[in-house]
Amino acid sequence: MKRRNFLAAASALPLIGCSPAPGDIAGGFVGASHERGHLLRGEKRGIPQPSSTQRTRMVILGGGVAGLAAARALRLRGIDDFALLELEDSAGGNSRGGQVGGIACPLGAHYLPVPGDDAAAVQDLLEELGVRQRVAGRWAYDERHLCHSPQERLFIDGQWQEGLLPLQDMDTATLADYRRFAGLVQQASSQARFTIPASKSPLAQSQLALDAITFEAWLDRQRLASPALRWYLDYCCRDDYGAGLASVSAWAGLHYFASRHGFQAPGEPAPAERDGGVLTWPEGNGWLTRQLAAPLGHRLKTGRVVLRVAAGKHSVEVDALNAATGTVERWQAAQCVLALPLFIAARVTENPPPALRQAAAALRYAPWLVANLHLGAALHDRPGAAPSWDSVLYNPGGDPRFPGLGYVDAMHQSLQSVPGETVLTYYRAFGLAPAQRQDLYARPWAHWRDAVLAELAVPHPDLPDKATRLEVMRYGHAMSVPVPGLRGNAALRALQQPQPAPWQRLHFAHSDLAGYSVFEEAFSQGHGRGMALA
Ligand SMILES: Cc1cc2nc3c(=O)[nH]c(=O)nc-3n(C[C@H](O)[C@H](O)[C@H](O)COP(=O)(O)OP(=O)(O)OC[C@H]3O[C@@H](n4cnc5c(N)ncnc54)[C@H](O)[C@@H]3O)c2cc1C
Known part of the structure; x- marks a missing residue:
């Protein structure tokens, strides 16, 4: 039975048994730093x-x-x-890894985009490790480490859609903003190079101007107001930079797209920028x-x-x-x-x-929380996009039910035909408010256990039943924003x-x-x- 069919069949079953009390879920904090x-x-x-x-x-x-x-x-x-x-x-x-219930999972970083030629040292590393090889005159990446499909899905209006750009009930104003933003990313890329590492490109005047203001101020100037676009861009910034579009510079907001895959508006051809996929490991x-x-x-x-x-x-x-x-x-x-x-x-x-x-x-540092949640059995799934590597919960206007960045599935790269036991790695970036760091350390593990379970139980009501262990990693100064x-x-x-x-x-x-x-x-x-x- 195909994974998608199995899940559709499983979701039709009634929920059996009662939820364990959160106290039955074992775990604690990990890391000594x-x-x-x-x-x-x-x-x-x-x-x-x-x-x-x-x-x-x-x-x-x-x-x-x-x-x-x-x-x-x-x-x-x-x-x-x-x-x-x-x-x-x-x-x-x-970028350490760990294990929960015998299943390997990330304690922090979980992926590396296929590096471009500006990151030659990273390409050499991947070659040394056998991840990148020359095949018939072209560079090829080991299929075991390239992220399998489906990669991303978004929980929006009670169902899953494919991809992370909100498409549900998209009105003409939203589509117009998506298209205009795609054009502005193109324009910024044609004015100056956006490279990774960033030091490979000279400091162009156009980029210094972008670096002088927040991404939010730049979007205001461009009159890009669509809540769906704003949510998506804020999510991307929190996911890559630890803080939202009101904190990061407009250079950073555009660099996210212009240095890698560009921005593709729905129905538009993929941008010409390189996008070789994403490498990931359990x-x-x-x-x-x-x-x-x-x-x-x-x-x-x-x-x-x-x-x-x-x-x-x-x-x-x-x-x-x-x-x-x-x-x-x-x-x-x-x-x-x-x-x-x-x-x-x-x-x-x-x-x-x-x-x-x-x-x-x-420098300003963002705190992060990473929670690894062991599930004894596969989750029932709702209709819509199939279980993916990365699952994100739509949160326009800061819906307090969904403060996190979603989760990745540690078993996604496994070749097992029927989903089963796994570990979900949940991420939350706290931005720049100083009280958040104190909160992260002051709250007991049980607080974070309950918060993570409550959030993930919205798309997955059977998740508390299947959770057996939750390990929480706290990073007070995870990354400079x-x-x-x-x-x-x-x-x-x-x-x-x-x-x-x-x-x-x-x-x-x-x-x-x-x-x-x-x-x-x-x-x-x-x-x-x-x-x-x-
Ligand atoms: C939750 C999270 C998710 C991320 N996801 C991704 C991702 O998916 N992809 C990606 O590319 N990047 C991701 N990043 C960023 C990526 O992890 C980092 O860019 C990279 O690992 C940073 O490496 P570093 O060596 O610069 O810094 P660090 O990882 O900060 O290394 C510094 C080291 O110094 C040690 N140290 C600190 N103080 C002392 C001391 N006094 N004595 C001795 N040692 C000390 C620390 O323990 C640490 O090992 C993520 C970061 C976080 C926090």
Whole structure:
């Protein structure tokens, strides 16, 4: 029986049994960064003096995508004498994977669009990992990792539609706004290049003007007022940038489309821009970071909280707390790559370079929550679009029932013919209001369990019956939001260059340097710094 038919048949069955009390659903918070990260705040008097000193040629601080890319670049250059210090118990940062009920699932990032030629370093990585191959003179991507169809669906007016652009009851004014927006994306692309990584294209005047205002202000100026278009664009910004169109710059809002797939209005031909599809894995981009971490062996030191970095004339000194032993280890290295979020780099560096202070002050971070929900059996489904990789709930005007970004299905790429047990990975981005971060940490796990179940039970009334476990990952400073002004920020650009004395032994590599956070930016930063280290 085909998956779609099976679900249609299943949805006709009456709901059997009673919902378990939410208390029957096991789970808790995962990830250690909150407690360990807070060691860096304020009171450091209880922290012991270093009890050992180790020497290495290079030390990399932070084992997210950027730090792992820097380590790979050193390996490619035949440099083995380095150590990578990571706060968490495993590498990967925001691109880690996990498991719930024995099913692999993402703890953060879940996909990588097929990279274009501007992200050559990412293309090389995918080639090295066997994901990209030359077949009959053309580049081909491994079908197991290209996202299978159907990819996306939207829950709107009580049913599922294919794709995420709202089409239900589309009136002529909405269609006209969709078409006009598509034209404006085209126009922006013809005025200047939108590349990933963004640093590959020069700072054009037209883009600096877009960077000076919010996306919302730009839409106002264009008189693009359709609630459906506004909802869709807001969703895209929250999904990629962690905050909505009132927070991000117009450059960021247009970059989302112009750098990748363009914007296709209903009934219009697909834009000419490249769109090679999306790569995804059950554990999301955790698959990529696991491959990057695997060859590091003993050079990867997890559970190390970097507390202090001091740049000297002849070496860099790094003190890190070993979370397992409670002792502080001192590292002395000729060169140091800080692949840390810039607000942390600024906090741990003694006498930080002015550009680091200025850049850290300019960045705004969005908190995120990722909840992995294990289901013991497949959900009944409503008529409409079939179960997809990504399912999103339409929320025009901020319907408080649907504050999240929807969920992805960790079993989507599996080849099982009949849907069954799975894990849904639910995402929520909290934007820039400071109270949201406090809320995220202050509320108990049971609060988030109830909130996630209540939201997902609207499209799936049988979901609470089938949920067995829910694990919640909290990111207080998940990603820097591309607010107006970042594209032209001189301090961010200065940190991507060799540093002047006395900081010439420090090298900065993190997605923060791009002003927004995606795999290709993080990887390119780390790769670039790793390849340039002397
Ligand atoms: C929920 C979520 C979903 C996302 N989804 C996607 C997606 O689908 N596709 C995509 O391309 N991008 C996505 N992103 C963005 C993507 O995950 C990031 O761009 C990328 O992983 C960032 O890598 P990084 O190395 O720059 O930073 P980070 O991941 O922030 O890495 C920094 C590392 O430094 C460590 N660290 C911090 N402080 C210390 C310290 N004092 N001592 C030692 N180590 C320290 C951290 O633990 C971390 O491992 C998502 C991000 C989030 C939060």
